[in-house]
Amino acid sequence: MYLSAYGGDETLYRLFFITRKQRRRFLGIAALLLFICFCAISGYNLFSNRTVGCHIKDLAEPVVLAEAQPNDITEGMPTEEPPKMAYLTFDDGPSVVTEQILDVLKQQDVPASFFVIAADNNIKYLPTLKRTVAEGHCIALHSCSHAYNKIYRNTDAFWADLAALNTKLKPYVSEPPMVLRFPGGSSNTVSHKYGGSNIMKDLKQQAEAKGYIYVDWNVCARDALGGNPSPDTIARTVIKECKEKTKAVILFHDTARNKNTAAALPAIIQWLKDNDFTFDTVDHLTESF
Numbered sequence: 326m327y328l329s330a331y332g333g334d335e336t337l338y339r340l341f342f343i344t345r346k347q348r349r350r351f352l353g354i355a356a357l358l359l360f361i362c363f364c365a366i367s368g369y370n371l372f373s374n375r376t377v378g379c380h381i382k383d384l385a386e387p388v389v390l391a392e393a394q395p396n397d398i399t400e401g402m403p404t405e406e407p408p409k410m411a412y413l414t415f416d417d418g419p420s421v422v423t424e425q426i427l428d429v430l431k432q433q434d435v436p437a438s439f440f441v442i443a444a445d446n447n448i449k450y451l452p453t454l455k456r457t458v459a460e461g462h463c464i465a466l467h468s469c470s471h472a473y474n475k476i477y478r479n480t481d482a483f484w485a486d487l488a489a490l491n492t493k494l495k496p497y498v499s500e501p502p503m504v505l506r507f508p509g510g511s512s513n514t515v516s517h518k519y520g521g522s523n524i525m526k527d528l529k530q531q532a533e534a535k536g537y538i539y540v541d542w543n544v545c546a547r548d549a550l551g552g553n554p555s556p557d558t559i560a561r562t563v564i565k566e567c568k569e570k571t572k573a574v575i576l577f578h579d580t581a582r583n584k585n586t587a588a589a590l591p592a593i594i595q596w597l598k599d600n601d602f603t604f605d606t607v608d609h610l611t612e613s614f
């Protein structure tokens with residue numbers, strides 16, 4: 326059969342592949358090299374399960390928040406600066422990295438908010454939520470599966486998925502969290518191909534009707550899946566974005582790929598402290614944005 330492919334010219338055949346066994350080996354190695362190239366380019370991790378979570382390309386742009394203004398100026402009186410607030414938020418956990426994040430937060434004595442999911446990769450880390458709650462951090466909702474094609478198929482599918490998350494969280498939280506962050510953000514467009522162009526508008530209205538506060542971000546650490554920025558790069562990105570802000574809601578990620586996020590936190594938190602930011606959790610926010 327092989328010979329017929331070369332018109333029966335065995336000499337030509339032998340020029341490229343001395344034996345059929347070698348030809349098979351050559352094709353096998355070529356296929357493996359192609360697969361490795363694909364993994365390197367796409368960010369797929371060969372040696373671990375695919376991590377579920379946000380990908381930087383799917384995230385909405387950071388929200389632009391109105392800056393707080395100084396209080397009314399009374400003639401002859403010094404002006405009072407508005408308090409500067411920082412909200413450290415971590416999406417897509419709990420994960421193998423959560424404990425490292427918690428260790429830094431404990432050392433630095435600051436609170437943070439965790440928008441959690443309960444996909445297959447997260448299940449074994451859910452008990453970490455006990456420590457998270459015990460150390461004064463806020464647990465908030467992100468989704469159960471984080472699968473865009475499932476949660477954004479229609480609004481009922483989204484709320485069913487959120488109910489599944491609440492069921493998984495029940496052993497770890499005293500009452501169901503009422504703050505949520507839509508996967509991809511409240512103005513994401515990745516949802517449109519599954520649920521149409523009005524899906525986010527409908528979901529936001531329904532969230533408010535159900536009493537939820539949904540929270541986006543106005544600072545993005547750019548540490549989501551697909552790249553592996555160094556701790557220095559993450560810290561620089563966040564600090565640059567926090568300058569000139571009086572309310573910084575900072576989006577980080579908490580997945581197996583975010584060890585550098587945990588490593589970047591001490592420098593970020595120190596900078597925020599040095600620049601007079603007070604740290605708070607999203608359950609103290611009073612309105613969606």
Ligand SMILES: [Zn+2]
Binds near residue numbers: 379417467
């Ligand atoms: Zn996410």
